[in-house]
Amino acid sequence: MKDMSPFKLLMPREKALKEILNAVRPIERTERISLERAVGRVLASDVKADMDVPPFDRSAMDGYAVKAEETFEASQFNPVKLNVVGVLHAGESSDKPIKKGECIRIATGCPIPPGADAVVMMEFTEEKNGIVYIFKPVHPGANIARKGEDIKRGEAILKKGDLLSPAKIGVLASLGHKDVLVYQKPRVAVISTGSEIRDPGSPLEKGQIYDVNSYTLTSILLENGASVTRSPIVSDTIDEVRSAVLRYLDHDLIVFSGGSSVGERDVLVKVVEELGELIFHGVQIKPGKPTLFGLVEGKPILGMPGYPTSCLSNAYLFLVPAIRRMARLPPKIPRKVKAKMGVRIVSASGREQFFTVKIKNGIAYPAFKASGDITSLANADGYIILPVNLDVIEKDEEVTVTLFD
């Protein structure tokens, strides 16, 4: 009985992830894009304010721009009277200084006219025949938003690497930026291999099945900030796989899936060893053992298992952190919930186990069927990672479920 397993020594999951994260590089290429489509992208240069926001002292209220000291004696029963010498509607401004005994009616947002140093809110005034009665004193500076109060000219307001949230987009807009320099999305080639695999939409012949993995991988990559090229299906031969690697080396990452049989699994190993460096082959996780990682001309090559569940579960574990690092996105922090196991689970694989569950009323039930079954994931709410050395989870035992959302 000889050892047919192509796996010499399985790499623990954490170590495999570390190897991948060490090898992939954040994208350095940048592009300038329209501000209105920039949300969720990553800023590629520091932004220093080249203007004040607001650009001038402005009224924070509808009311009357006054000299504050003239209102100090005002009260509800002894209003101060001022001549209204002008009106500023939204968008208007006045250069004419106001003098003693004068004021200007002003709308929220208008520049404070010269000579005024406070705004009395409309609510505390009454205007009659060009005279306004002021019923409440204001202190100098009252109801004025100062020039540069929000953002000061020269201030380093956003940093290279900032994730562009709606509010940060707002900062750029307030400074008059119509477009923004961001890092390009990592370009990923996704390739399904296997002679038995057909693209959805084409008829199946005997022994053939539809390609699932290039669709699930494309989906998860798009959700995590990548730009994806889905390759036509490639046969599991050295020549075809080699030429696929070479064809997609202009991408930032090549992700293969397939090669579920021993001979086929070896094909990508051989190609990577021939063209570059194999970093690992075989991970101590179930499902998902036949995962490989290597570098060809510095470009990372990830080989995912052919089975749909193994492929997608390993995508959550390895591909998502890798692509987010390349895209300079913060690590994804999935929601976790506590649940009680609804049944006893036995795991004796000698590997960590990615175990999918469905949660009903706080109780977790297995959703896992088999590595080949995509419904193991499609019907699951989340997953549990069972440690290598854990054989049994008893019914009613508490588990932490990482949710798929």
Place this chain on the structure above:
Amino acid sequence: MKDMSPFKLLMPREKALKEILNAVRPIERTERISLERAVGRVLASDVKADMDVPPFDRSAMDGYAVKAEETFEASQFNPVKLNVVGVLHAGESSDKPIKKGECIRIATGCPIPPGADAVVMMEFTEEKNGIVYIFKPVHPGANIARKGEDIKRGEAILKKGDLLSPAKIGVLASLGHKDVLVYQKPRVAVISTGSEIRDPGSPLEKGQIYDVNSYTLTSILLENGASVTRSPIVSDTIDEVRSAVLRYLDHDLIVFSGGSSVGERDVLVKVVEELGELIFHGVQIKPGKPTLFGLVEGKPILGMPGYPTSCLSNAYLFLVPAIRRMARLPPKIPRKVKAKMGVRIVSASGREQFFTVKIKNGIAYPAFKASGDITSLANADGYIILPVNLDVIEKDEEVTVTLFD
């Protein structure tokens, strides 16, 4: 002193949200899109499997397809011998029944040939000159993935309204779907109003500021499943606002922002009352009081405050739940963390308060500057909602911060 406030009775936040959610309708229009770009979209029809997955009994392992009963006597020291009468590589199949004393070498994924009822794993065999030695017995069915084991023909596998996760995309691929019927994204028109507002990229004249709100609103809408038309800036006059409402009534939702001064705030109120029905105007929240909601020809119109922070904070509170309901996306469940207040906060507005904070080492510091200040949100990690009846949060008091992520 007369009451200049256009707000008769402020509506509590929860009630305002309920009014909005009652009035907006999930989109009924559908479209057929390519499966490889469908992640995150919402399925618009039930999907019944029109084939079995896998479509045939297949080998789950590399090994030998055998009649199980012929292996029952096998052991490590007394292997059973069988003639290897064929080889099935990936993608191949055989119609020739295997007979007593025979087996076929088979790759993972190949159809089980007629006559065989089990697969012996490669690891427990040794092949020499057309004869295979089998060192371990297998039971009938061993290492066979049954036809329909993953998905049964006729099974209702996905439901109308399902959010298309990578795994559900995989289910559709496994059934051979190349495209998928999804609900259209809600079409939203975003309109900034105000004579003092200029679009970023154009020069500012005295008294003018850049449009922030149409950018922040567009961003938050795109993040939550909408398709957005950003309108050119509209002046705050009855005629201009009326014609903007009428122009964008072919959209599913119209979001205005602006009208920060009393007179301007009235413009949208008047237009909505003239053309349709005003549902509320004025919300008991700070900042964000001057928010209005109404219906014109059944189309929801949301009027957001002109101040950037008020506008965006109310977008988180009202617009996000509304647009997700229209897009049929599940409610967003933001992450929340506990923190200790780093300073004493006094709030005596008589309204709920949306108070932004920055968190350092588990301690929350105020990030709020003023309603007009976009940096109140851009520099914040999250926000606290202070209840109406709460006046003070003491230093070191524990608060729950809702994170912006």
